Amino acid sequence: MREELTELTLKETLEGLEKGSLSSLQLVEAYISRINKFDKKLKSFITVREEAKIEAKKADEARKSGVKKKLLGIPFAVKDNFLTKGIRTTSASYVLDNYIAHYNATSVQRLLDEGAIIIGKTNLDAWGHGSSGEHTDYGIPNNPYSYGFVTGGSSSGSAAAVAARFCLFGTGSDTGGSNRQPGSYCNVVGLKPTYGRVSRYGVIAMASSTDSIGHLTRTIWDSAYVLSITAGRDEYDATSSFTKPDQYHELLEVKEKLTIGLPKEFFEGLNKKLAKIVMTAVKILGKQGHKIIEVSIPTIKYAYPIYAVLQTSEVSSNLAKFDGIRYGNGREKFQDEAKRRIMIGTHSLSSGYADKYYIQAAKGRTLLINDFERAFAKADVLVGPVYPFAPFKHGEREKDPLQMYLSDVLTVPANLTGHPGISVPIEFMDKMPTGFQIIGKHFQEKTIFQVAQIIERELMMYKIKPQLKA
Amino acid sequence: MKKLKDKTISFREVKHTADLARLPLKKHEIKKFESQLSNIFDYVGQIDEMKTEKTLKTSQVSEAKNIFREDKIDATRIFSQEEALGNAKRKMNGFFVVKAILE
Numbered sequence: 001m002r003e004e005l006t007e008l009t010l011k012e013t014l015e016g017l018e019k020g021s022l023s024s025l026q027l028v029e030a031y032i033s034r035i036n037k038f039d040k041k042l043k044s045f046i047t048v049r050e051e052a053k054i055e056a057k058k059a060d061e062a063r064k065s066g067v068k069k070k071l072l073g074i075p076f077a078v079k080d081n082f083l084t085k086g087i088r089t090t091s092a093s094y095v096l097d098n099y100i101a102h103y104n105a106t107s108v109q110r111l112l113d114e115g116a117i118i119i120g121k122t123n124l125d126a127w128g129h130g131s132s133g134e135h136t137d138y139g140i141p142n143n144p145y146s147y148g149f150v151t152g153g154s155s156s157g158s159a160a161a162v163a164a165r166f167c168l169f170g171t172g173s174d175t176g177g178s179n180r181q182p183g184s185y186c187n188v189v190g191l192k193p194t195y196g197r198v199s200r201y202g203v204i205a206m207a208s209s210t211d212s213i214g215h216l217t218r219t220i221w222d223s224a225y226v227l228s229i230t231a232g233r234d235e236y237d238a239t240s241s242f243t244k245p246d247q248y249h250e251l252l253e254v255k256e257k258l259t260i261g262l263p264k265e266f267f268e269g270l271n272k273k274l275a276k277i278v279m280t281a282v283k284i285l286g287k288q289g290h291k292i293i294e295v296s297i298p299t300i301k302y303a304y305p306i307y308a309v310l311q312t313s314e315v316s317s318n319l320a321k322f323d324g325i326r327y328g329n330g331r332e333k334f335q336d337e338a339k340r341r342i343m344i345g346t347h348s349l350s351s352g353y354a355d356k357y358y359i360q361a362a363k364g365r366t367l368l369i370n371d372f373e374r375a376f377a378k379a380d381v382l383v384g385p386v387y388p389f390a391p392f393k394h395g396e397r398e399k400d401p402l403q404m405y406l407s408d409v410l411t412v413p414a415n416l417t418g419h420p421g422i423s424v425p426i427e428f429m430d431k432m433p434t435g436f437q438i439i440g441k442h443f444q445e446k447t448i449f450q451v452a453q454i455i456e457r458e459l460m461m462y463k464i465k466p467q468l469k470a
Numbered sequence: 471m472k473k474l475k476d477k478t479i480s481f482r483e484v485k486h487t488a489d490l491a492r493l494p495l496k497k498h499e500i501k502k503f504e505s506q507l508s509n510i511f512d513y514v515g516q517i518d519e520m521k522t523e524k525t526l527k528t529s530q531v532s533e534a535k536n537i538f539r540e541d542k543i544d545a546t547r548i549f550s551q552e553e554a555l556g557n558a559k560r561k562m563n564g565f566f567v568v569k570a571i572l573e
Contacts, residue, residue: 099557102549102553102556195532196532196533209529209531238534238537241534242533302519302520305513305514305515305517308510309514309517316491320491324559325558326558326566327558328557330494331492334493339493339499339503340503340510342491342493343487343488343493343503344507344510346490347479347507350487356518357514360517360518360520361517363520363522363526363527363528365528366522366526366527367520367522367525369531401506401509401510416531417531
């Protein structure tokens with residue numbers, strides 16, 4: 001019975017709670033029992049809350065007395081760079097080892113206001129710095145589908161926790177691919193909304209002009225439903241958009257024939273096995289009558305170096321606040337990856353170098369945006385792979401930081417331009433999860449959900465459970 | 471002509487950058503970062519190839535322009551003194567304790 005409970009998607013769970021065939025307490029107990037049994041090896045959580053059981057009981061009572069909320073009694077995980085009031089928030093770094101936040105991130109508050117319950121804080125690459133999950137001070141998470149292999153990052157713990165059936169969804173932040181990448185490697189849906197779609201307030205800033213707040217879920221409906229709750233203008237985040245959000249979960253059926261653009265630069269030199277799996281997904285869209293065209297985004301060649309300069313420059317500024325005086329430990333507690341990024345950024349902005357690096361990168365960003373606008377004049381969405389290769393073993397790419405950075409080449413463009421992107425699970429490659437990336441026009445999340453759902457309906461990868469080790 | 475030994479970022483530049491960023495680095499760390507940062511900047515240097523003479527910078531991709539709010543206190547968002555000091559390692563009589571800068 002317990003096993004079946006945790007197998008349900010968010011949609012199925014909501015239906016069950018509504019019908020009365022299951023209770024929030026049963027749910028939370030089942031999830032925590034699973035976490036206690038399997039997370040020692042998986043390491044997806046940094047903090048687990050037993051208090052969730054008391055909150056679940058209260059949610060059940062509220063439901064009995066007629067309270068109607070969109071996520072009443074639903075257990076979810078919060079990536080540990082999101083501030084949660086009264087709950088330890090570490091950003092997976094010893095710099096914040098015992099930091100207790102005094103307020104909730106807006107995106108978290110909105111979920112709590114709808115009755116959701118925080119089951120725990122998930123592991124990540126510290127400060128969001130990474131795409132493998134290895135840059136954490138709290139133990140490297142294992143890929144639930146293949147222990148010893150990476151989960152992808154930086155929202156490593158949230159993706160692993162959702163895949164391992166430890167919670168119904170996990171929040172995540174995507175600055176250069178950090179939701180789409182672990183989504184891809186963990187066989188779950190990873191969403192990066194349009195920049196400004198979801199408030200960044202209360203999420204520890206990495207690169208303020210590219211940070212996008214999203215989540216990891218088992219299915220597309222689940223992802224759309226959560227976005228309908230977190231999206232919308234927040235007066236506490238000056239960059240949050242006034243564009244009214246949609247009821248995304250109610251708009252998942254495609255009403256017209258779309259044009260699917262394949263950026264040729266995403267496929268040049270791509271691993272043949274991976275290309276075949278991605279093209280199988282493209283063919284599914286073609287069979288539904290959507291037009292498949294090739295587009296070109298020449299500036300993609302420079303997207304990663306542009307991102308490397310701009311992101312690290314913003315990181316160097318955002319991490320300056322961690323001086324150990326008002327909160328946290330001293331800067332000597334930063335690990336190498338954070339130190340590296342702070343220094344790359346500082347150097348890129350420094351006198352004598354700012355023109356060559358920061359300003360040139362900021363101009364290059366404009367060229368990239370123009371290329372994307374030209375592509376979106378011809379296509380409704382752009383598609384391709386998420387990573388250029390399959391999940392790799394722990395430590396395999398660590399030796400050369402540059403090699404690690406190159407795993408982001410396919411995801412950073414959407415962060416630089418602000419476009420929404422999603423990773424939806426497609427066929428495994430070499431027995432490892434693989435994701436299909438769909439990028440949409442600004443604020444057209446409904447379209448990327450629609451296209452993703454076509455793939456999900458055909459392949460149903462969300463039904464493939466990982467075999468966990470106790 | 472760049473000598474094979476010359477790194478894109480020198481030891482001195484790494485130390486200077488670390489000082490600017492208030493990162494306390496030991497000598498062996500500076501040496502380690504010297505080659506890592508040099509490799510990264512060698513790679514990143516290709517942005518030079520982009521023709522940007524007539525291009526404006528992009529600083530942000532939101533549609534937001536001149537977002538202001540009323541200069542009024544929002545009582546729901548004020549920390550109490552206890553909250554504000556809640557995570558400080560060193561505090562005294564309601565103050566944060568910092569390193570001395572005056573004799």
